[in-house]
Amino acid sequence: AQKITQTQPGMFVQEKEAVTLDCTYDTSDQSYGLFWYKQPSSGEMIFLIYQGSYDEQNATEGRYSLNFQKARKSANLVISASQLGDSAMYFCAMREGTMRGKLIFGQGTELSVKP
Amino acid sequence: DTGVSQDPRHKITKRGQNVTFRCDPISEHNRLYWYRQTLGQGPEFLTYFQNEAQLEKSRLLSDRFSAERPKGSFSTLEIQRTEQGDSAMYLCASSSWTGKNTEAFFGQGTRLTVV
Numbered sequence: 001a002q003k004i005t006q007t008q009p010g011m012f013v014q015e016k017e018a019v020t021l022d023c024t025y026d027t028s029d030q031s032y033g034l035f036w037y038k039q040p041s042s043g044e045m046i047f048l049i050y051q052g053s054y055d056e057q058n059a060t061e062g063r064y065s066l067n068f069q070k071a072r073k074s075a076n077l078v079i080s081a082s083q084l085g086d087s088a089m090y091f092c093a094m095r096e097g098t099m100r101g102k103l104i105f106g107q108g109t110e111l112s113v114k115p
Numbered sequence: 116d117t118g119v120s121q122d123p124r125h126k127i128t129k130r131g132q133n134v135t136f137r138c139d140p141i142s143e144h145n146r147l148y149w150y151r152q153t154l155g156q157g158p159e160f161l162t163y164f165q166n167e168a169q170l171e172k173s174r175l176l177s178d179r180f181s182a183e184r185p186k187g188s189f190s191t192l193e194i195q196r197t198e199q200g201d202s203a204m205y206l207c208a209s210s211s212w213t214g215k216n217t218e219a220f221f222g223q224g225t226r227l228t229v230v
Contacts, residue, residue, distance in 0.1 A: 004157075035218060043204060045158070045221035091157050101146050101210060102171060103219065105157030 002027045002096050004106035012112050013082045020067070021077045021109045023092030029053075032096050034075040035103065036066065039089040048090075051075060082113045119222035121207050127228045128197055135193045136225045140209030147190050148219060149182055150206040151175065158206055164190060165212060197229045 003026040013019035025034065036048040051059045051066045059066045067076040079086055089110050093103040120139040128134050140147045146165050150158035161180070162172045166187035176182075179197075184190040194201055204226050208219040 037221075042223065043226070044223040045206065045208070047218045047220060050218055093157075100171070101148060101163050101165075101212065101219070102160040103148075103150075103158075104160070107155075107157050 002029075002032075002094055002104050004092050004094050004104055006092055006106035006109050008109045009107075010110045010112070012114060013079075015084060015113055015115050016081055018078060018080045019082055019111065021079070021090050021092075021111065023075045023077065023106060025073050025075060025092075025094050027073075027094065027096055029096045032094055034066070034068070035093040035095070036064070036075075036077045037091045037093060037105075038086075039091060039108070041088070045091070049077065079111075084113050084115060087111060087113045119207055119209050119220055121205075121222035121225050123225055124223065125226045125228075127230060130199060130229055131196055133193065133195045134197060134227065135191055136205055136207075136227075137189060137191050138207030138209075138222060139189045140207070141220055142188075144209035144211050144220075145187070146210045146212045146219075147184055148208040148210075149190070149192050150208065152204040152206055152224070153202075161192075194227075197227075199229045202227055202229045 005024045032053045034051045038046045049061045049064045065078045089108045091108045092106045122137045148163040149161040152158040164184040179195045182192045204224045206224045208221040210219040211217045
């Protein structure tokens, strides 16, 4: 069964520094997708970045990059130059296969950015 | 069209009452998902539709839960005979399926409190 594990319940980072949020996954599928979402206190899930299992290069979106290590089954999110507005919950999620649509989420990491 | 819209944003109901939530997806998206999120947890998949067809339902979706998407546009999620354990955030998301999945965009959720 597919599973997402986020082992850091909470993280602190100083403003303008980089931070890495960990995510490991378990699946028997060869084709899958990995996602990161941000959830501020308002509740909305905001899509950040996507990595396909066959993508050879790590995904990047602005200040967000995904450190994809397929053999280790890890998909860590790196946020560079942290901003106060980055304080939120961050969820890693996986979609198995290419046909199905549902996402399986981890338990999340609460990131706090200090001024 | 600015995104996924959910109504109401908050609902307080007495145990045993029925409640219905509505989700309006992004207009060109043919897939619509429902998730439930309890405090401190990641969202859990409930069900999803492609156009008007309900393609998958989680075992979490007991007989008291029913979802519809009658014309392939908006969707409703009904909970009958609510229980205190139903208290959660109910999130709706939509995505575009054209032979390849795209990322899902979420609404701001409906927070249900059963008293």
